[in-house]
Amino acid sequence: MDGNTNWRSGKRHCSVRFQWLLFVIMAVGCKATTFRDGDYIHSSRKAQFHQARTNWQDLLGQHCPRFGIDRLVAVPIPKPQLPFGKGDTYKLQFSFDGDRHLTPWLPLLGEGAPEVPLVRVTLRRSGEELLGASAEVVDAPPEYKARHPVLAAEMRNVSHWPKHVLVHYSFDTRNEVDLDRGLYLLFPAGLLAVLALCVSALRGVQPKLAQFLADVTSEGTTAAAAMWKGSDGKGE
């Protein structure tokens, strides 16, 4: 009776594990959105000023990155409700592909912000998948300032809203490299698993072997003892 319930709970435990594994496989499988070159990547932005943060706001298509295409856009940034003080900082965060990839908070105005900010967003892709996003704020190079004088003036003018921030999207393509790395990781992992299996199998066998040897010696049959000795001698 007791053994039966034990067996049952063991079986249930196993099926829960199996479901969990299935869930993980499905989660990994569902996670990836596939893109074709030129597809718009759904993007949102969130602003922080006066110690408060706005909600996520979707970007218009013309301000979104397009898969596999490096482009420069001018993204309008929301106006703070209160006048912008000296000690205030204005930060922006971007999210891509339905909030799957977030950038850090990027200072655009105030402390830590350059005179005319340029946000460099690097999107990592592999085949049809977007793997991740990273971003940094730099002072716009002189040729950018010369080419976009209105935007630069807007940025410097405290009372002018809405301002536009220059955002440069670039794609970092990594294809075969990742596959190779995956294989390199998988191979030792597989070897380790096999080794672990062998060790655990040996452990299971060991007590049985000891029992068998104990049985043989306790019986004291001369034939068995001779056979054992014989094989031992051959081994040496």
Ligand SMILES: *[C@@H]1O[C@H](CO)[C@@H](O)[C@H](O)[C@H]1NC(C)=O
């Ligand atoms: C700053 O922006 C305001 C509002 O757009 C404008 O009236 C003002 O002339 C601008 N100041 C400068 C120095 O450009």
